Amino acid sequence: MTEPDLMGALTGDAEVTALFTDAAWLDRITRVEAALSLAAGDAGVVPAELARQAADVVLGFRPDMAGLRDGMAQDGLPIPEYTRQLKAAADPALRPALHVGATSQDILDTALMLALAGLNDRFDAAVTALDSALADLSERLGQQPLMGRTRMQAALPIRAADRLAAWRAPLPRHRERLAQLRPRLERVQYGGPVGLRGGPDGRAEGDAIADALADRLGLHRAPDQWHSARDGIAEYAGWLSLVTGSTGKIGQDLALMAQAGEVALSGGGTSSAMPHKQNPVGAETLVTLARDNAGQVALMHQAMLHEQERSGAAWVLEWLALPRMLSATARSLDLCQQLIVRIQRMGEAG
Template sequence: MTNALTASGLFGGQFSDPTLAAEFSATAFARRMLAFETAWTRALAGVGAVPEDEAAAALAAIAAFDPGAVAVLAQGSDRDGLPVPALVKALRQGLDAGPAKAIHSGATSQDVIDSAMALTLIAVTEALDARLATALTQLDDLAARFGPAPMMARTRMQAALPATVALRLDAWRRPLADHRARLVPLRAEFGRVQVGGAVGRRDLPEGQGTAVAEEVARLLGLAPAPVWHNDRSGPVAMGHWLTLVAGTAGKIGQDVALMAQQGVDELRLSGAGGSSAMPHKQNPVLAEAMIALARFVAAQQGLLAQAMVHEQERSGAAWALEWLTLPAMAEATGAALCHLTRLLGSIEGMGAA
């Protein structure tokens, strides 16, 4: 769900990430739904379920559909609750019975949307992984420059024992590295094809359902998998990972804000924000945005987890929670990592004054 106020530009880019927002755009998602339909038709032809000439006509119709023509899909969603029935109708329009049957037959709307979402989340994690890599390099550079400098360790926001900057930097770096390492098993959870058909039996085309599913997975670059249409562990695991990443960025932001406090002066930043009433202030605005974004993502994960309660073979309500929360969580996490790399790059000094 788009927040009109923060997306308006009034608050700049503090709470938005145009790169990740574009991955969830209507056009990008429609393009991935079309990729599924293309793979499905190719797979049907591959097992001999439809003749090659009919598949060729169907593929031409799919290729001719403009993924930017969102209005027809939006109208279909208002009627059907999701865009796939309108998409399939539009793809089949004007085709003879044979080529029309070569489009979507044996698949269902959830196969299309879940597989398209898996492709989207792969693109999202690739972008976030690159930002994590940048942040880790920056932290290594800060450790080389300031690691030996003395700094008071603090527990429960009270002075504890003398330490060095390296202690704090290591506490920032270690979880970020762990989050990167988690991406490999995480992608195995959400980067799977969803092919179940109408109720999850994967029985069409008759006797060839598994072969078609495996070929669709291969064509899309997704992992083959058993039917998971009412097991939402993958999307919820993705949300959990986003919560961890945003939370670590928020922890770093909180530490920076405290270290930069006047009177503590353990960290010096360039380009800090100004105040409308107090010209002497340098507000750690990037750090503050990271804290707010971390808390926002954490709150959304509680809502996303409720998508696990998928009644019977398919839920319309629980499923929709993923569409409301995952894009917002991904964009907020992306913004937090953008701020993190900017913030780390603005550190001019660390250690006791």
């Protein structure tokens, strides 16, 4: 277990953090390798019984974690050492059904997609819940008068419902975008050493394994590998930033409304030096997370620049930026909903 992160209590998300622990990665790697053995049997590349026995060995295998960490430092990946240990522990007769035709990137990218598929279910539900919370707030306080402001200056009177409608407007579009991009994102990765799925002579077998692997893991089939074509992940990063941009806009408006005395929230932050203050900590955090995600998108676009058939540098850059974006998005959606339900008044105090 990792130690609690004091600063992460403000900007982090425990569920996302848990998805990227050694234990969580190992669990997904195990699922992928076991499914790959079974997929090879489904495709007729190895006998079905041999595939079943190999999958059982994978599911029961417990690697030496110290060896994996040493291998990671040497190879830049955990999979070479993992497969070395796995094959050494298995009956030699089962080795043809282990890690069949795969490269390290096939295993890790597919393992990542397993994590994202579950997380995207959560994101979809969270956007829906935020939209509902805003609808409830509009029903409760929407008729309260507000001063409309353009370029941060008083303009003309509006209702609270008018501002809330602007906050809600992108949310259905975010759900629609996510539904559209998920089949492009949550795809199996299977290409082999240089992306040929077994080459001209073995391509049909490789395609059959890839399809069976996707089906067994509940991922979308991929007509080809995407080792160096990272547009799906880059598109997804853009979606994450769009979501936090929307929650960040809500946070910024709430912070400005708090400054003008136009909103009252329960449970504001306190000051160590000025006890009379109630700081809009949650609203400020939404702004921070939105800006951070906007910066991370640039890194994810940099990570599209893979050299030739595979890049170590660009791929590892994804590992740094994407978990951070996922955590920021999860935290923003939860925090934004919490803030909305805590609003007790909109408009000037009567």
